[in-house]
């Protein structure tokens with residue numbers, strides 16, 4: 001049986017110390033140990049994207065990411081998105097596009113979108129299909145998510161030009 | 162958090178003192194105000210700083226009720242919607258009557274339209290009266306605007322906050338005038354959701370996010386076979402795991418209580434539970450369906466009858482067209498899995514949960530804790546998707562049982578597998594329908610028999626007289642003018658417990674009626690839109706149908722694209738949808754959906770558009786993919802890999818249109834989902850010439 005170890009995690013720019021078995025998914029470390037409940041549980045098997053976070057700036061499903069695999073890599077959760085200008089811009093466009101319904105999937109949607117808009121300019125519908133199809137929205141906010149991502153892509157171009 | 166009967170407000174304070182975030186966003190200025198306040202009714206409070214606090218009498222589960230209700234109040238109270246602080250009340254009995262806290266049936270706007278505007282208008286009128294007394298002028302010389310009362314002639318004004326002391330002493334008026342729609346400043350204007358900020362930064366607290374000192378987390382396993390019992394388990398193995406606190410055996414379910422969810426799950430696995438499978442051990446889908454088919458041979462209870470169906474159909478040489486349809490069990494699968502937090506002590510039960518029905522939750526928590534309902538407090542939250550699942554209180558009953566047995570506050574979080582396999586499902590339905598048609602192919606008699614388990618009889622056994630009034634809704638009254646009709650209902654239950662699912666009875670009725678009308682049109686060799694129009698008298702029904710046809714370019718077929726249409730009038734709403742698809746190797750790819758609605762007076766057009774798109778996608782998921790099946794007494798599906806969802810890459814383009822109207826508001830939560838499935842099936846017929854008489858479509862086309 002796995003025994004608990006101490007991990008120093010870098011979450012949203014802060015260090016958090018937790019005691020967990022190495023196989024504990026980051027999702028439950030965040031939610032139940034650190035107390036960051038913005039990261040959501042949806043399926044537990046990497047099928048819905050509700051638990052999406054960034055580890056080292058890359059999209060990860062935290063429900064299948066063992067805490068023992070992270071080391072000192074920085075973790076960004078929905079609570080840390082507003083720490084960067086592009087993060088705040090994504091959140092603003094989300095609000096302006098009136099995207100959310102129940103909102104439960106939206107932490108994951110926003111983190112998936114943030115990674116996409118940071119990765120390239122001139123985002124196409126195909127890009128959105130590729131990068132957002134891992135994130136289920138039972139309320140059906142896909143059309144507005146798509147619209148929001150296009151407006152973010154356009155807006156960011158204006159900013160860097 | 163040790164006291165069990167501390168008020169929510171007190172609880173919030175205790176909680177924040179401990180540095181925890183519980184409850185919804187709570188602006189600091191509201192928390193500070195303790196002094197004079199004016200509470201004109203159960204919904205509103207205005208304090209001496211002018212802060213308006215609204216007790217939201219309906220649950221917000223994504224459908225936008227939060228925003229719509231605030232808009233209605235703000236319109237009459239003459240304040241900005243943004244300036245209203247919203248509180249989600251505990252289960253409150255009849256405090257909000259005539260508004261019920263139960264939120265379902267697409268009635269949140271319909272049933273609050275008068276009461277919530279009245280609540281705002283009463284407050285406004287009393288504030289005006291308070292100013293009139295103070296200024297010794299006639300109230301008719303004053304008006305309210307932007308949180309102030311203004312004397313028209315002098316321009317003198319008083320902020321609401323300065324008037325609350327005097328207003329609180331006045332008697333509420335017996336009658337108030339509500340605004341004429343032509344004067345609306347807020348209602349009918351697209352308004353961004355008021356609950357969105359916390360949903361884009363992670364600060365919104367759903368039921369599943371509740372945390373407080375001493376709270377433990379439980380993972381739950383209910384009998385995999387319907388009605389089974391725990392045979393054996395290895396408690397010691399679970400208790401050996403660091404962080405496991407308790408093992409609870411409820412007889413038909415077990416739970417492991419631990420410091421965190423992962424540990425609780427490890428504990429549950431270590432229990433290695435074996436089950437006594439009981440009498441349903443061999444129950445199969447075929448058994449259930451065969452029973453429904455057999456029941457369909459019996460005459461049912463008459464739900465509605467006009468004219469003389471038997472005579473017309475029995476005429477020698479009558480031309481009869483018949484069909485049968487089957488619609489599967491469906492799970493709800495909201496993104497927030499079932500969960501509930503309970504703290505049961507000797508004399509109190511406190512519940513924290515996002516629910517559509519705080520009253521039902523209280524009743525079931527009482528049952529689970531063995532305490533009277535009056536000893537149960539239910540704190541409600543923003544809901545991470547409901548779709549009818551959270552009208553049920555089973556998660557509260559379980560949580561109360563577990564907390565009671567464990568002797569500590571426990572948050573019971575269902576795994577997704579548990580959520581899908583222990584849902585209360587949309588009934589499996591079998592419909593038999595036939596029509597006698599005249600020489601032109603129009604129906605002159607219509608006979609429809611509905612067979613399925615009865616949700617109404619399960620929930621309200623005393624009121625059940627043979628017809629499930631919900632199940633036949635949308636079948637007894639259709640948009641079509643047919644002289645002789647008879648609708649029957651046959652109740653046929655199975656061990657699978659069934660419940661409300663977005664669209665409930667009309668969802669099933671509309672699939673059958675709109676599929677069959679399409680069959681009649683095809684048999685008559687008449688265009689489906691023209692055929693429907695020839696049978697409709699209602700101008701609003703005609704208008705949505707024509708608009709949908711126009712927007713979809715119905716009259717101009719495109720090579721390789723196939724269209725189907727459906728119309729409905731239910732929940733006081735008219736809606737027409739067109740599905741446009743192409744076939745790839747026989748499999749449908751839905752490219753575009755047009756949805757046109759007339760839901761009467763619209764409160765928030767942005768919210769209605771969101772419901773149109775969301776309902777289309779929800780209906781498309783169900784129509785294409787969804788079915789819960791039973792084998793060996795077990796639900797076979799378990800998670801999103803085998804209970805598929807529409808995702809970004811297969812979500813079609815959705816075009817919407819909202820008819821301008823000042824008719825009374827209609828429901829919006831369910832109609833778009835209900836209209837989608839028949840439009841999809843009719844598009845499949847256009848594509849293949851084969852009728853879809855059994856949902857979901859993908860099972861039908863591959864078998």
Ligand code: FES
Nearest residue numbers: 042043044049063
């Ligand atoms: S909870 Fe991690 S992908 Fe669903």
Ligand code: FES
Nearest residue numbers: 102103137138139
């Ligand atoms: S907004 Fe409800 S699941 Fe996406």
